[in-house]
Amino acid sequence: MPEGQILCMTDVAFRWPGKSSFALKVPGFAMSRRESVMIVGDSGSGKSTLLSLICGTLRADSGTIEVAGAELGALSAAGRDRFRADRIGVIFQQFNLLPYASVRDNIVLPLMFSANRRKRAGDMEAEVLRLCRAMGLDDAIVASPAGQLSVGQQQRVAVARALIGQPDLVVADEPTSALDQKAQAGFLDLLFAQMHAAGSSLLLVSHDERLGRQFDRVERIESIARTERIAA
Amino acid sequence: MILRLALGSLLARSLTVGLTVMSIAVSVALFLAVEKVRTGAKASFADTISDTDLIVGARSGSVQLLLYSVFRIGTPTNNVTWESYQDIARQPSVDWIVPISLGDSHHQFRVMGTTTEFFERYKYRGGRTLEFASGARMDDLFDAVIGADVARTLDYDIGQSIVVSHGIASFSDHDDTPFRVSGILEKTGTPVDRTVIVSLEGIEAIHVDWQGGGRRPGAATPESVIREMDLEPAAITAALLGVSSRLQLFGLQRWINTYPEEPLLAVLPGLALQELWQITGIAEIALVGVSAMVIVASILGMMAVTLASLSERRREMAILRAMGARPGTIVGLLLSEAVLTAACGVIAGLALLYSGLAVARPIIDSAFGLWLPISWPSEREFLVMLAVVAGAAVASLVPALRAYRFSLADGMMVKT
Numbered sequence: 161m162p163e164g165q166i167l168c169m170t171d172v173a174f175r176w177p178g179k180s181s182f183a184l185k186v187p188g189f190a191m192s193r194r195e196s197v198m199i200v201g202d203s204g205s206g207k208s209t210l211l212s213l214i215c216g217t218l219r220a221d222s223g224t225i226e227v228a229g230a231e232l233g234a235l236s237a238a239g240r241d242r243f244r245a246d247r248i249g250v251i252f253q254q255f256n257l258l259p260y261a262s263v264r265d266n267i268v269l270p271l272m273f274s275a276n277r278r279k280r281a282g283d284m285e286a287e288v289l290r291l292c293r294a295m296g297l298d299d300a301i302v303a304s305p306a307g308q309l310s311v312g313q314q315q316r317v318a319v320a321r322a323l324i325g326q327p328d329l330v331v332a333d334e335p336t337s338a339l340d341q342k343a344q345a346g347f348l349d350l351l352f353a354q355m356h357a358a359g360s361s362l363l364l365v366s367h368d369e370r371l372g373r374q375f376d377r378v379e380r381i382e383s384i385a386r387t388e389r390i391a392a
Numbered sequence: 393m394i395l396r397l398a399l400g401s402l403l404a405r406s407l408t409v410g411l412t413v414m415s416i417a418v419s420v421a422l423f424l425a426v427e428k429v430r431t432g433a434k435a436s437f438a439d440t441i442s443d444t445d446l447i448v449g450a451r452s453g454s455v456q457l458l459l460y461s462v463f464r465i466g467t468p469t470n471n472v473t474w475e476s477y478q479d480i481a482r483q484p485s486v487d488w489i490v491p492i493s494l495g496d497s498h499h500q501f502r503v504m505g506t507t508t509e510f511f512e513r514y515k516y517r518g519g520r521t522l523e524f525a526s527g528a529r530m531d532d533l534f535d536a537v538i539g540a541d542v543a544r545t546l547d548y549d550i551g552q553s554i555v556v557s558h559g560i561a562s563f564s565d566h567d568d569t570p571f572r573v574s575g576i577l578e579k580t581g582t583p584v585d586r587t588v589i590v591s592l593e594g595i596e597a598i599h600v601d602w603q604g605g606g607r608r609p610g611a612a613t614p615e616s617v618i619r620e621m622d623l624e625p626a627a628i629t630a631a632l633l634g635v636s637s638r639l640q641l642f643g644l645q646r647w648i649n650t651y652p653e654e655p656l657l658a659v660l661p662g663l664a665l666q667e668l669w670q671i672t673g674i675a676e677i678a679l680v681g682v683s684a685m686v687i688v689a690s691i692l693g694m695m696a697v698t699l700a701s702l703s704e705r706r707r708e709m710a711i712l713r714a715m716g717a718r719p720g721t722i723v724g725l726l727l728s729e730a731v732l733t734a735a736c737g738v739i740a741g742l743a744l745l746y747s748g749l750a751v752a753r754p755i756i757d758s759a760f761g762l763w764l765p766i767s768w769p770s771e772r773e774f775l776v777m778l779a780v781v782a783g784a785a786v787a788s789l790v791p792a793l794r795a796y797r798f799s800l801a802d803g804m805m806v807k808t
Binding site for chain 2: 215217237238241242244245246248250252255256257258259260261265269270272273274307321
């Protein structure tokens with residue numbers, strides 16, 4: 161993996177086990193450090209499988225996936241989990257948070273699974289407050305249960321959680337699709353500002369091409385990954 | 393943190409979790425209550441008689457003899473003649489002997505004829521003697537000493553005149569020869585509390601004009617005449633005795649059991665109790681078994697509720713996985729939830745038991761004469777409570793392993 165790259169996938173092949181024969185092939189895809197890349201694709205195009213492979217919750221059948229200098233295939237399942245806690249921040253489309261836990265507990269959640277990330281975060285409580293303020297969230301909500309927040313607030317808390325402890329790579333799966341048009345722009349502005357501040361790279365998948373203006377690079381899923389469906 | 397998450401997750405599902413806690417609490421309380429009643433009943437039986445070496449009565453079963461002579465349960469099949477009684481009393485190995493004559497009643501309480509030596513010789517709860525709350529032993533022919541429950545239930549005081557009924561639950565009263573309450577005993581927690589004690593001669597006196605089950609026709613014998621009569625009884629129901637040396641106990645027992653003049657039976661109270669436990673043992677096992685099954689059912693219920701909640705919690709698992717939680721962490725989360733739930737259930741069950749005991753204790757006492765002690769759970773009960781928590785942990789492994797498989801398959805993506 162060349163210096164300055166955060167992600168490098170070569171000749172990756174993956175097939176879901178079982179009857180639903182859905183296979184994904186990624187001949188080659190790479191991202192530089194601090195780069196922001198958007199992948200455009202419709203649902204069912206293999207986006208989620210691709211992200212799961214990068215995050216290490218799925219293991220490629222062949223080929224190599226290198227993230228932040230580590231070859232995921234060489235790591236054990238537990239090793240990949242630890243690696244993910246260490247290096248990757250994840251933002252989902254919706255329902256990102258544990259509704260019963262406080263905003264603070266949700267944000268520090270990734271730190272529970274990685275000592276390195278905990279160290280990078282420094283003073284945990286101060287960092288939670290700093291990120292919340294940076295994401296335009298009121299100090300008062302830090303202690304309240306995440307389930308009481310609006311969808312827009314929840315997504316911003318999810319960004320704060322993804323960014324705490326400065327992960328090398330932030331992976332976002334349709335993070336704006338639950339937001340209205342106006343909120344989307346504001347959300348992306350905040351996300352980018354904090355990405356740059358943290359020095360992380362951003363890989364975002366969405367079906368909405370209009371979001372692409374702020375990204376360094378926009379790719380269509382078809383140009384990265386080839387999917388196969390074999391009738392069972 | 394995992395614990396805090398588990399707690400938060402439980403609180404978020406407080407209705408279902410609350411009901412699960414309740415069902416565990418009720419089952420634990422039931423089990424412990426059965427234990428309390430079982431051990432309480434045994435202890436109270438064992439406490440009823442102490443320092444008596446042999447109980448002598450007409451030949452029947454040893455349990456039967458123990459039950460009617462000491463516990464006033466059931467009726468004697470036959471009497472012991474006064475001659476046999478005196479024969480036994482004359483044995484050199486006999487240190488003391490107290491006769492007992494049963495058969496009459498006063499309201500729902502049994503009347504027992506005996507000698508004043510009974511108050512010295514009868515011991516309960518490891519050697520305690522009977523104490524008078526007020527008044528004194530019977531002095532006159534028609535004096536009676538009543539137990540604490542008799543005094544309380546019938547609201548009797550010293551000097552109260554009482555009429556003894558012939559037999560048990562009969563309508564013929566010895567109303568021509570009333571007794572006078574001369575003493576009231578302190579509460580003992582034994583059948584003595586529910587007994588009216590009179591002298592042996594008193595029992596004879598009220599039967600002067602009686603034959604079999606009814607009054608002999610003709611004028612009643614005046615009290616003054618009765619007082620002049622020789623009131624030595626013809627027969628007694630049973631006798632409690634103590635030996636001068638423990639070494640002679642079995643020799644004496646053998647002598648009584650092979651007494652040629654009359655078929656007699658002498659039993660060691662402790663051994664007869666053991667025999668009784670063997671009989672009640674089956675019922676005890678059944679009770680303990682049923683209440684244990686109730687606990688198992690409540691744990692199975694918890695397992696079912698957890699399993700049912702899993703599909704709606706797949707999102708939660710996916711979030712934890714995305715944050716870097718291992719599948720093992722998710723198993724740990726479910727496990728600690730189960731342990732927390734069960735522990736809450738056990739604590740709530742204890743609270744339920746003790747508050748229930750506090751309320752029900754006087755009722756049980758007056759209804760069954762069983763005074764249940766409010767004491768710390770025994771070692772055995774602690775083990776049961778631990779087993780409930782451990783059982784819940786084991787039972788939660790089923791949903792936990794399912795969650796493990798879910799989280800391996802779903803990874804961090806769940807489409808909902």
